[in-house]
């Protein structure tokens with residue numbers, strides 16, 4: 035495996051965004067994942083979402099743990115700094131980085147092994163601390179990189195490639211995230227760009243801990259007909275809560291949007307996530323309902339997707355800790371060092 | 386009955402019950418002696434428990450400034466009947482025993498002087514509040530000591546006033562408690578004790594503080610803005626010190642917002658991850674832990690080493706292995722710190738020997754980490770970290786800037802054709818780095834713990850990876866010229882024998898060297914302050930035929946490190962070891978050296 039840099043031929047007809055950039059400008063190196071891997075679809079949805087939001091790539095930090103999914107940050111946003119850390123520990127890297135400079139956009143990519151097993155403690159505490167970041171789990175119900183072992187998100191009794199039964203119930207990360215205090219929680223499917231891109235845009239615009247569980251099938255180890263994380267299974271059992279449309283701040287809300295059946299979630303920067311209601315009693319601001327919805331559809335053998343929960347007014351970690359508006363990494367000695375006079379005072383207190 | 390007779394030179398030990406409020410009274414006694422101008426070295430000997438178990442507090446008072454622990458107790462304040470037997474047996478012949486005679490006891494020793502004071506009875510007479518009755522016994526014996534040692538009682542009155550500034554109501558009953566003991570002693574023990582504290586000026590220029598407190602303050606002065614940590618004895622008070630001083634010194638005027646982030650992590654792995662994340666992003670960040678935490682952090686330490694992210698870690702060592710003796714001291718994490726993590730890794734170690742140096746090395750650690758883009762581990766131990774030491778005052782030069790190392794600005798990047806994160810541009814093994822968000826088109830790279838080339842691209846080319854590993858070694862070589870040089874006891878070597886020591890052993894070593902000199906044994910001595918070893922360290926080893934290496938661990942870890950790194954033959958290096966969890970004494974050192982030199986090496990090594 036080597037690192038392949040794509041040739042950069044800009045087609046003059048390629049669409050440009052507010053920054054005058056094309057989608058190519060948001061791409062990364064050529065993926066070395068298996069052809070058809072769900073993770074690549076997620077990468078291209080991230081490219082699309084960042085393009086549409088006119089995000090400045092260099093103000094994004096891409097962070098990950100270890101796994102096929104955690105390699106993905108190399109395949110989008112070439113102009114962003116990336117940090118492929120150690121297995122299950124992306125959340126702590128993100129926490130430290132975000133404390134150093136809250137002005138960047140933190141995008142964490144993890145896998146189900148990375149987040150639901152080895153790193154579950156860090157996932158839990160990162161959500162609980164309301165770190166301002168977008169946290170994506172590319173959930174394929176398997177350990178892709180180590181060749182197909184069961185992961186903790188696999189459904190009870192589903193089979194692996196080798197025909198073995200999974201003996202333990204699955205961990206549902208979105209329910210956990212809601213319960214832990216994440217202020218934006220959604221689930222989607224790598225194969226459903228129409229749903230995924232608006233959700234990504236909303237997650238990236240949300241201030242606070244945005245969690246996205248993206249079912250992302252592993253074509254090599256977990257795409258057979260006894261897996262509940264295969265393309266076919268998800269297509270058949272996808273129970274979309276809502277059809278989202280993301281309206282960035284400053285852009286007019288489309289008038290032909292079916293008002294009667296839609297809910298609008300205003301985000302802190304003034305943008306709106308409009309959801310076309312598919313389910314009658316759905317309210318993304320109701321925590322308890324959200325968890326109930328998830329559990330009910332799970333009971334019925336369905337995979338509930340869409341925006342599950344959002345609290346646009348939640349505080350984030352920096353606010354909770356009352357950390358300065360000026361990024362800590364821009365403070366120099368003059369701002370940080372109390373100086374010799376103060377030290378003399380301390381000395382005299384210790385005599 | 387004979388009595389120990391001395392001025393400004395004695396060891397006093399207090400035996401109490403954990404959680405009885407004795408710690409602050411004992412501390413106050415020590416501070417009163419310090420304020421009288423005599424250096425003290427108070428040591429807390431405490432169980433890993435919150436309430437009810439025996440605890441001891443030992444203070445060595447020594448006008449010459451010998452601050453190491455010394456065996457043999459001259460005065461014992463025995464306030465815990467549970468431990469009477471053991472306590473009384475530690476008292477030297479002709480020593481003084483003070484105990485609460487509300488319940489009379491026979492101690493079965495004819496060779497000691499007993500001072501009876503019915504503290505409980507006196508406190509019950511004077512105070513109605515049951516909590517105060519218990520608490521004020523402690524100040525009662527401080528008052529008694531002030532009287533029998535002929536100290537200036539007003540020193541203690543002002544210490545009480547300072548302690549309760551803002552809670553003035555409490556001053557009066559506390560002073561009353563002090564007087565209960567003081568007056569009782571004036572009436573009953575006038576001229577009884579022949580140990581005295583006489584005012585002196587030997588604490589001019591000194592302060593009384595702990596290594597953890599000093600290191601936490603050093604982190605504030607060194608510009609650390611992020612501290613992520615997980616509680617563990619004996620390192621907790623280091624992180625807490627940083628927070629305490631930051632809350633005082635690092636709050637933005639006007640907004641009241643913090644110019645720091647203090648995060649109690651969910652475990653040491655997360656604490657280290659946060660530290661690395663913050664440093665990667667250009668903030669100075671650190672974590673503090675002890676042995677078990679270092680074990681947990683090891684994977685991340687390897688990442689920081691290989692991906693070249695500056696990181697500062699304070700390891701306040703305690704008794705190991707495993708959970709070991711959490712409240713006892715050792716220097717037994719030398720090797721696990723120097724070589725923390727899997728694969729070929731080596732780390733910069735800084736080893737301070739007193740609180741002043743803890744402050745200085747904390748500041749220096751951030752400069753070195755930034756300059757070298759690598760983890761820097763500052764090694765303290767429980768004795769140095771948690772006990773108060775009489776140490777030199779902190780100093781600060783306002784003209785000195787932080788060294789943030791090789792970081793490229795937007796303008797720098799504009800002038801560069803192609804940025805290579807891991808290119809050795811200057812030939813010192815240290816590459817250039819960029820902070821995220823610096824430049825719209827240049828300087829972005831992918832930080833990874835997997836094998837990478839000069840441009841931070843993933844590679845499985847083994848030759849490339851070997852080159853990268855060799856460059857890291859070159860960087861380590863560079864580090865050896867930047868880390869603090871050793872301290873020598875002599876201006877030039879005079880003996881064919883040398884002593885190598887480090888860290889908190891320093892205080893006992895000064896005394897040991899004086900004792901050896903009195904025995905006409907002139908041995909050169911060198912205190913190592915950092916790893917990798919500087920040229921001066923190797924020259925000293927080269928210049929001597931026989932070297933004693935004094936360490937507070939079982940396996941002679943520093944000796945192993947010297948042998949491994951310098952190819953020094955084992956025969957030349959003799960271990961002097963102490964690993965019972967107590968700080969090493971001068972007597973221990975001199976006895977072992979004498980045993981070795983008189984042809985009983987087995988005795989020396991045991």
Ligand SMILES: Cc1ncc(C[n+]2csc(CCOP(=O)(O)OP(=O)(O)O)c2C)c(N)n1
Pocket residue numbers: 100101102103104121144145146147148149172174176177178179180185
């Ligand atoms: C400490 C540690 N243990 C084990 C591994 C081996 N390992 C690498 S990736 C992985 C599982 C990844 O699974 P997941 O997070 O679901 O990612 P996927 O490959 O499925 O996208 C494991 C166990 C490792 N890299 N580090």
Ligand code: SF4
Pocket residue numbers: 066067068070071072073102103174178179251252253254255
């Ligand atoms: S093994 Fe599975 S998860 Fe990994 S790249 Fe291939 S398809 Fe994707």
Ligand SMILES: [Mg+2]
Pocket residue numbers: 101145146147172173174175176177178185
């Ligand atoms: Mg997986």
